[in-house]
Amino acid sequence: MKSLAIKNLKGRPVRTAVLMVLAALLSFTALGGTLVVASLGKGLDSLKARLGADVMVVPREATMKKKFEDIVLQGSTGYFYMSSALADEVIQREGVGQVSPQFFLASTGSSCCSIPVQIIGFDPDTDFTVSPWIKRTYGGELGKYDIVAGSDLNAFVGDKLSFYGVECTVAAKLEKTGTTYDTTVFTNKDTITALIQSSLDKGMNDFNDTDPEHSVSCLMINAADGTSPEELVNDINIHCKKVRAFRSGDMISGIAGSLSGVSQMIRLLIAAVWVLGIVILLLAFTMSVNERKKEFAVLRVMGASRAKLAGLVLKEALCTCLGGSLIGAVVGLLVLLPFNGVIEKTLALPFLLPNAGSITGFAIAAVALSVISGAAAAAVSAWRVSRIDTGLILRGDN
Amino acid sequence: MELIAEKVTREFVRPSGKTNRFFAVKETDFALQSGRLTVLMGRSGSGKTTLLNMLSGLLMPSSGRITADGKDLYAMPDKELSRFRCEHFGVIPQGQTAIHSLTVTENILLPFALYGDAPDEARARQLMERLDIADLANARPAELSGGELRRVAIARALVRKPSLIFADEPTGDLDDENTAEVFRFLKECASEGATVLVVTHENDAKGYADIMLKMSAGVLTQE
Numbered sequence A: 001m002k003s004l005a006i007k008n009l010k011g012r013p014v015r016t017a018v019l020m021v022l023a024a025l026l027s028f029t030a031l032g033g034t035l036v037v038a039s040l041g042k043g044l045d046s047l048k049a050r051l052g053a054d055v056m057v058v059p060r061e062a063t064m065k066k067k068f069e070d071i072v073l074q075g076s077t078g079y080f081y082m083s084s085a086l087a088d089e090v091i092q093r094e095g096v097g098q099v100s101p102q103f104f105l106a107s108t109g110s111s112c113c114s115i116p117v118q119i120i121g122f123d124p125d126t127d128f129t130v131s132p133w134i135k136r137t138y139g140g141e142l143g144k145y146d147i148v149a150g151s152d153l154n155a156f157v158g159d160k161l162s163f164y165g166v167e168c169t170v171a172a173k174l175e176k177t178g179t180t181y182d183t184t185v186f187t188n189k190d191t192i193t194a195l196i197q198s199s200l201d202k203g204m205n206d207f208n209d210t211d212p213e214h215s216v217s218c219l220m221i222n223a224a225d226g227t228s229p230e231e232l233v234n235d236i237n238i239h240c241k242k243v244r245a246f247r248s249g250d251m252i253s254g255i256a257g258s259l260s261g262v263s264q265m266i267r268l269l270i271a272a273v274w275v276l277g278i279v280i281l282l283l284a285f286t287m288s289v290n291e292r293k294k295e296f297a298v299l300r301v302m303g304a305s306r307a308k309l310a311g312l313v314l315k316e317a318l319c320t321c322l323g324g325s326l327i328g329a330v331v332g333l334l335v336l337l338p339f340n341g342v343i344e345k346t347l348a349l350p351f352l353l354p355n356a357g358s359i360t361g362f363a364i365a366a367v368a369l370s371v372i373s374g375a376a377a378a379a380v381s382a383w384r385v386s387r388i389d390t391g392l393i394l395r396g397d398n
Numbered sequence B: 001m002e003l004i005a006e007k008v009t010r011e012f013v014r015p016s017g018k019t020n021r022f023f024a025v026k027e028t029d030f031a032l033q034s035g036r037l038t039v040l041m042g043r044s045g046s047g048k049t050t051l052l053n054m055l056s057g058l059l060m061p062s063s064g065r066i067t068a069d070g071k072d073l074y075a076m077p078d079k080e081l082s083r084f085r086c087e088h089f090g091v092i093p094q095g096q097t098a099i100h101s102l103t104v105t106e107n108i109l110l111p112f113a114l115y116g117d118a119p120d121e122a123r124a125r126q127l128m129e130r131l132d133i134a135d136l137a138n139a140r141p142a143e144l145s146g147g148e149l150r151r152v153a154i155a156r157a158l159v160r161k162p163s164l165i166f167a168d169e170p171t172g173d174l175d176d177e178n179t180a181e182v183f184r185f186l187k188e189c190a191s192e193g194a195t196v197l198v199v200t201h202e203n204d205a206k207g208y209a210d211i212m213l214k215m216s217a218g219v220l221t222q223e
């Protein structure tokens, strides 16, 4: 009986191919769609984790032309400074818990530097946002003139890069985050201070009266217990006029918004394809069975039970749907995995693929779901076949 | 195997016409015996196919009982009746009945494949030779003529050596020579012990018949 199902499928290659393409489409959209949605979600989580602090404080001017936001969200390069005294004023406020400064510098593409890139320095003594992430790929301590490169940068461990005439060594490469941090270089405080000094010496820094030893670009702050981030932000903004504080959550809310918009659209698209696909499958199975009504009647004459006829229809459907769904899933993976960078650029949103285990899970679920849907669509035809009136059909061409 | 019909009737509903309920087969009692070739003749529309379908387990009578070796066919669950029919009944239906996606040989062996039984290939080959379709063993039904398809259907019905054979106009598309061969063959099956019922319009069939039945307007009479 099983071989009869296979032979029937082979005997009508066009119909079988059409059904397989439909099933492939179902699993392709399910897998591709959910992978994109999941990757966007993971990208956002990853961005949240990278920001890693409740509150961020930058000099007021850094918010004027959205400089800071553009660095973090758009991947543009830039820098700005406030004096340590100003930073201390902020740190003294009540409700400030964990706090760590960051130092920004942008290298230019000109002769002074190997690559144009955003450089972020952190203070190893207090840092709680960057270090945990660096630890995942680099166990050692960063020495002076050691740098850590984002995963998308064309620089590898051991490479020497020079910034403003200072040669640095790539000590580690970071895991992919799906965010603008993938094109950022990280150093410790000493290194970036030296780089800033060198840029000043070369007259290549816009802030030529900056004292690198006594400047910071940004403060990463966690609210102390009992204080909410909102309260802290309001307090700082009211009392420290020269800086601007904001919740990291607010900063990424725009991204989160467009991300949920895109996700919603993808979900709608999946639903539309599925509804349409299942309707077409229903019709296709019905037609395929109607066209062969007489063959089913003949099987019945030979002694096939009603259950066997239904089984034959279901087997044919399962074979085509399984084959098609597997093809769809493989095509989905072949499109998504190699081209996830392109998708990230096109969507301009944080995009981080789930790990291999989850991807496999998604693929299996997509195939299973599309096979089940196909079988359900065929079940209607199977039921109708099992009810055929043999006598009536065989009289057809008397 | 003996087949007995007791008080069997079949009523149909016709959507058009004045008398929209009518009996295609009026109350009938009769028996088919082993080793006999019974020929059923009658005008078109007289109810021959309806009767044959009921006897072969394909059409539930409106009333009455049909038993094969004491088993009430329509009291059996579908699964059991189907298996029983596959093993013991050979039906040659009216019209063209090949399975499109199978070769001639596969079509003929299908009654074995249906339940995963070991195919009797020697029997299939012997039947094909006898019916002069051996050359077509690997051909597809689409390539065959009407008469060839008919002979495939005959071989398929007989491949499991059924003890009950039902043939509905088995020689409709055949030339005289093949017609004679088919009747000789069916007669042979009967003499080997099978119960054979043939519906036909061929007058020559009378020569092979052990029993002649006549159907007219749903009423069965023995000649």
Ligand SMILES: Nc1ncnc2c1ncn2[C@@H]1O[C@H](COP(=O)(O)OP(=O)(O)OP(=O)(O)O)[C@@H](O)[C@H]1O
Pocket: A391, A392, A395, A398, B012, B013, B014, B024, B042, B043, B044, B045, B046, B047, B048, B049, B050, B051
């Ligand atoms: N399923 C059905 N529904 C309604 N009427 C039917 C049905 N089956 C058969 N009939 C009617 O019952 C009558 C007997 O039909 P049947 O097919 O048994 O005739 P037949 O003797 O085999 O004719 P032929 O020699 O042309 O094959 C016909 O008038 C036919 O129209």
Ligand SMILES: [Mg+2]
Pocket: A398, B048, B049, B050, B094, B168
């Ligand atoms: Mg008839």
